[in-house]
Amino acid sequence: xxxxxxxxxxxxxxxxxxxxxxxxxxxxxxxxxxxxxxxxxxxxxxxxxxxxxxxxxxxxxxxxxxxxxxxxxxxxxxxxxxxxxxxxxxxxxxxxxxxxxxxxxxxxxxxxxxxxxxxxxxxxxxxxxxxxxxxxxxxxxxxxxxxxxxxxxxxxxxxxxxxxxxxxxxxxxxxxxxxxxxxxxxxxxxxxxxxxxxxxxxxxxxxxxxxxxxxxxxxxxxxxxxxxxxxxxxxxxxxxxxxxxxxxxxxxxxxxxxxxxxxxxxxxxxxxxxxxxxxxxxxxxxxxxxxxxxxxxxxx
Amino acid sequence: xxxxxxxxxxxxxxxxxxxxxxxxxxxxxxxxxxxxxxxxxxxxxxxxxxxxxxxxxxxxxxxxxxxxxxxxxxxxxxxxxxxxxxxxxxxxxxxxxxxxxxxxxxxxxxxxxxxxxxxxxxxxxxxxxxxxxxxxxxxxxxxxxxxxxxxxxxxxxxxxxxxxxxxxxxxxxxxxxxxxxxxxxxxxxxxxxxxxxxxxxxxxxxxxxxxxxxxxxxxxxxxxxxxxxxxxxxxxxxxxxxxxxxxxxxxxxxxxxxxxxxxxxxxxxxxxxxxxxxxxxxxxxxxxxxxxxxxxxxxxxxxxxxxxxxxxxxxxxxxxxxxxxxxxxxxxxxxxxxxxxxxxxxxxxxxxxxxxxxxxxxxxxxxx
Numbered sequence: 021x022x023x024x025x026x027x028x029x030x031x032x033x034x035x036x037x038x039x040x041x042x043x044x045x046x047x048x049x050x051x052x053x054x055x056x057x058x059x060x061x062x063x064x065x066x067x068x069x070x071x072x073x074x075x076x077x078x079x080x081x082x083x084x085x086x087x088x089x090x091x092x093x094x095x096x097x098x099x100x101x102x103x104x105x106x107x108x109x110x111x112x113x114x115x116x117x118x119x120x121x122x123x124x125x126x127x128x129x130x131x132x133x134x135x136x137x138x139x140x141x142x143x144x145x146x147x148x149x150x151x152x153x154x155x156x157x158x159x160x161x162x163x164x165x166x167x168x169x170x171x172x173x174x175x176x177x178x179x180x181x182x183x184x185x186x187x188x189x190x191x192x193x194x195x196x197x198x199x200x201x202x203x204x205x206x207x208x209x210x211x212x213x214x215x216x217x218x219x220x221x222x223x224x225x226x227x228x229x230x231x232x233x234x235x236x237x238x239x240x241x242x243x244x245x246x247x248x249x250x251x252x253x254x255x256x257x258x259x260x261x262x263x264x265x266x267x268x269x270x271x272x273x274x275x276x277x278x279x280x281x282x283x284x285x286x287x288x289x290x291x292x293x294x295x296x297x298x299x300x301x302x303x304x305x306x307x308x309x310x311x312x313x314x315x316x317x318x319x320x
Numbered sequence: 321x322x323x324x325x326x327x328x329x330x331x332x333x334x335x336x337x338x339x340x341x342x343x344x345x346x347x348x349x350x351x352x353x354x355x356x357x358x359x360x361x362x363x364x365x366x367x368x369x370x371x372x373x374x375x376x377x378x379x380x381x382x383x384x385x386x387x388x389x390x391x392x393x394x395x396x397x398x399x400x401x402x403x404x405x406x407x408x409x410x411x412x413x414x415x416x417x418x419x420x421x422x423x424x425x426x427x428x429x430x431x432x433x434x435x436x437x438x439x440x441x442x443x444x445x446x447x448x449x450x451x452x453x454x455x456x457x458x459x460x461x462x463x464x465x466x467x468x469x470x471x472x473x474x475x476x477x478x479x480x481x482x483x484x485x486x487x488x489x490x491x492x493x494x495x496x497x498x499x500x501x502x503x504x505x506x507x508x509x510x511x512x513x514x515x516x517x518x519x520x521x522x523x524x525x526x527x528x529x530x531x532x533x534x535x536x537x538x539x540x541x542x543x544x545x546x547x548x549x550x551x552x553x554x555x556x557x558x559x560x561x562x563x564x565x566x567x568x569x570x571x572x573x574x575x576x577x578x579x580x581x582x583x584x585x586x587x588x589x590x591x592x593x594x595x596x597x598x599x600x601x602x603x604x605x606x607x608x609x610x611x612x613x614x615x616x617x618x619x620x621x622x623x624x625x626x627x628x629x630x631x632x633x634x635x636x637x638x639x640x641x642x643x644x645x646x647x648x649x650x651x652x653x654x655x656x657x658x659x660x661x662x663x664x665x666x667x668x669x670x671x672x673x674x675x676x677x678x679x680x681x682x683x684x685x686x687x688x
Contacts, residue, residue, distance in 0.1 A: 069529045071687045090685075091531075099529040105522035109337045110330065121326030122532045164526075 021047040021082050022203050023068060023172065028077035030063050030226075037063040039226040040077070045205055045219075050198045052217030053207040054311065060226040061207040062102055065176045068205070069099045082171045082203070095123075098170035098202075100161050102177040108150030112141055112160055115149050116167060123168035133200060134163045137193055155186025162193065173197065175206040179213065191216045211312035222315050229318040234311055241309035241317065243267060246287065247275035250299040259297040263290070270316055277313060278304075323532055327540030334514065335544060341510060349502045349552050350559070356494040357564045364450050368396035370414040372405065375424040383436070383462055387418070392454050409441050416440040416451045484653045492567075495560040496648035497621030500641045502556065503579070504586045504615050507549050509607035511590035515541050516603040519594075525687065534683050542587050549583040550576075569655025578651065578665065582644040585668050586611075588675035589640070595682040615641040643667050 023045035030038040037060045045051040053061050066072040068081055070090035079086045084093045106115045116138075120127050131138075141159050144152065149160060158178055165173060175194075179187040191213060194204055206217070214220045215234045222229040222237070230237055250256045256276055260269040267279040280290075287304045294302050335341055369387070373380050388395045396414050399405065405417050419437035421427065427434040438455050440448040485492045515538070518524040527537055557575070560566040568575075589611065597603040616622060618632060619641035625633055636642050643664040650656040650664075658665065 066687060071525060071528060073686065073688075094529050095531040097529065099526060101522055101525050103522045105526050107330065107334070107523060108521070110333055114330070114333065118326055118330050119526075119530075122323050122527070122530050124323065124531065 021171065022049060023051075023082075023205060024078075024080045025064075025068070026078045028064070028067060028074045028079055030060075030067060030072065030074045037226050038067075038074070041223075041226070041228055042077075043221055043228060043231050045203060047203055048198060048201055050194060050204045050206070050216075050218045052214050052220040053205065053223055054209075054211065054214045054220050054315065055207075055223035056209055058225075059223045061223060062176055063226075064223075065099075065101075065174050065205075065207065069097060069174055070094060095168075096171045098165035098168070098173040100158075100165040100173075100175045100178055102180065102207075104157050104161060106149050106157070106161055106164060109148060111146050111148055112152070113145040115160060116163055119164040120167045125168050127167065130167055130169045133169055133197075134166050136196065137166075138163050140189075154182045155190070158182055158186070158190060159193075162190075166197070170202065172203045172205070175204065177207050177209065179208060179210065187213070211310065211315060214311040220311070222311075222318060224315075224319050229315070237311060237314050238309050241314050243279040243309075243317070244285070245307050245309050245313060246278045246280075246290075247272075247305045247307045248278045248290075248294075248303070249275050250294060250302045252299060255297065255299060256294070259294060259299065263293060268316065268320070270313070272310075272312070275307075277307070324536060324540055327532070327536065328543050331514070331541060331544045335548070341513075344510065345506055345548055345552070348505070349498075349556055352502060353495070353498050353556055353559050354563075356498050357491050357560070364392055364447060364454065366394045367392060367416065367447070367451060368414045369393050369416040369418060369451075370397045370399050370405075370408050371395055372399050372402070372417055372419045374422040375420055375426075377423075377425040379425045379428060379434070380420045380436075383420075383459065384418075386458055386462055387455070390454075390458060405439060409439075414441075415444075415447060416455070418455065489564075491560070491564045492653060493621075495556070495564065495566050496645050496652065497616075497619070499553065499556045499560075499579075499648065500582070500619065500621065500644050501612070501615055502552055503549055503583055503644075504611055504641060505607075506552055507545055507583050507586035508590035508593065508611050509604065511542055511545050511587055512593035512597065512603040512607055513600050514545075515591065515594035516597055516600050520599050528686065534685055535680070538591055538679075538683065542591065545587060545590075546580075546583060549586075550580065553579045553583070566652060568652055570651035571657065574658060575648075575651050578644070578647050578661075578668075581665065581668050581672070582640065582647075585640045585672040585675070588672050588679065591679040592675045592682070595679050595684070614639050618642070619645055621645055638671075640668055640671050 025044070026042050028038055028041045029036070041060075041064065053064065055061055063072065067074050068079060068086060070086050070093050073087065081093050082096055084096075086093060107118070110118065116127055120130075137159050141152075141156055141163070144156065149157065152160065162175075162178065165175075179190055182190065187210075194206065195216070198204060208214070217234060219231065219233050220237065221231045230240075232240070248256060248260065253271070253276070257269060257271060260266055260276060260278055265281050265285070267281045268277070270277045278290075290304055291302055335345070371384055373384070384395065387393050397408065399408060399417070402419075405419070408414050408417065417439045419439060421435045421437075424434045424436075436459065438452055440451050442448040518527065553576075557568075561568055590607070593603055593606050593610070597606055614635075618625075618628075618636040619639050620636065621641070625636050625642065628636065647661045647664050647668075650661050
């Protein structure tokens with residue numbers, strides 16, 4: 021009853037948006053599609069929600085074929101597009117009521133499903149949707165996508181443009197929805213959100229780089245990562261990139277994530293090198309790989 | 321049914337919460353009908369003219385009196401010299417000058433012929449033409465009166481009679497035209513915009529991924545506009561009958577039915593436009609350029625179709641507005657029944673069905 025994707029390819033006029041993609045989402049799984057803008061996430065969502073037809077390959081959602089059973093699928097999935105797509109000139113309550121009506125249900129009937137989310141926006145139920153804050157809008161859109169108790173929920177970048185606190189709340193909600201037997205496919209460009217999924221697929225340029233649990237992906241990271249910092253971070257990045265043994269150099273928060281090509285890498289060598297570049301306050305420490313590191317390594 | 325009602329309710333929220341569309345829907349018809357009715361007219365009334373009378377005798381005086389007595393002209397000034405003619409025109413004080421030759425009466429009796437020159441300001445050719453015609457007919461009239469006394473061999477006296485609009489009121493011509501424009505604007509433009517708005521704002525995406533049928537979306541979108549267009553048609557008819565004394569010779573029910581038919585044909589055009597345009601901007605441009613201009617220029621509303629070049633005459637046949645104007649004039653001015661306008665009605669019906677079928681075929685159940 022999950023999602024089955026088999027050799028899906030899709031190209032627009034001169035862009036290959038998806039190249040031979042296959043994976044499965046298990047029932048009741050919270051599955052993350054992680055990748056930068058333009059990776060093909062939205063195209064895949066639209067194919068699965070029956071809005072686009074793939075050039076090649078097969079896909080099914082909750083056991084229904086996206087091509088043949090598209091009418092049936094449209095009754096049983098919830099879809100939240102990347103762009104805020106509710107009626108801005110309708111109030112919160114009117115929007116919710118409208119979507120309940122066109123799905124042939126009422127707010128009361130499935131209130132238990134949206135209750136936890138809806139109570140947060142209920143104080144603003146008479147406000148026009150266009151005048152809500154980013155986080156509120158997403159909560160309302162989620163309510164509208166859930167109002168008919170879908171079997172599968174598609175969330176295309178639901179947290180883009182949302183403040184960190186709301187983002188955290190949003191993911192907590194997804195976790196709770198999962199417990200109510202809803203399969204969730206969510207896409208995000210934020211690597212830190214990936215860790216909250218059961219499994220993730222890293223996607224870039226229409227190709228899947230890796231599919232696994234977030235822990236497994238991190239554990240498979242082949243190198244040892246070092247946090248490097250010094251008095252002048254810009255100079256650190258520049259120097260490290262010029263260092264003959266460097267494997268990868270990425271700024272990461274207040275540090276630079278550095279990996280070396282040598283098996284017998286010694287931090288002292290690097291320290292000397294950086295000192296020679298007139299840097300002071302140098303720290304070099306081992307650190308844990310993150311999804312972002314894995315992604316960068318795979319996308320190399 | 322519940323879905324349909326929910327959908328229509330939502331549409332009404334959109335319409336009543338958007339000031340711009342409210343203005344187009346209700347402000348525009350009233351403003352347009354009043355504008356066309358009062359301000360834009362090709363009748364002439366109290367046109368200022370000047371007189372240059374070189375003979376100042378009994379005959380010229382009588383003619384001048386006749387002219388100033390008519391409601392069309394008012395004599396603004398008397399000038400003395402030929403050189404003043406140009407001056408009064410340049411100042412824009414008069415639209416025409418009547419120049420009576422020297423010894424007008426004497427010539428009339430002696431030579432049986434006298435001349436009066438009518439000089440008109442042709443910067444506005446229509447008015448100049450009308451003035452010339454009116455003055456000529458006054459002169460002719462005068463001549464006939466004079467000749468009554470004298471027995472001449474024979475005379476052909478044309479007796480024109482204008483039927484259906486005896487006073488040649490231009491409002492009779494504008495009301496059907498304005499009604500057509502407004503119904504076209506409200507129905508075609510507003511529906512095409514409101515459907516493309518869903519596409520542009522991304523809500524169409526959600527509507528597609530829902531059990532609601534595409535046909536229901538279209539009908540739900542169009543339904544409020546049918547209703548509003550009918551309200552508009554009623555407003556226009558009431559205004560034109562009570563304010564402009566437009567006659568209503570034919571059956572009101574027939575008028576209502578024909579109006580609904582035209583509204584439907586305009587709506588089907590609107591739906592068709594929305595299926596080919598992706599943004600509200602495009603929909604508006606296509607509606608304005610593709611519908612409004614032909615309605616104004618080629619429907620026979622302002623420029624008579626019979627005097628257009630042949631290619632334009634042929635093109636005018638595919639404009640629904642042309643047929644609706646014929647129907648409207650027929651019902652309101654001539655009071656004809658369906659037996660005289662069935663052909664036009666059938667054409668409108670055919671166009672509606674064609675556009676609807678085409679748009680249903682072109683309607684996308686997916687994004688591409």
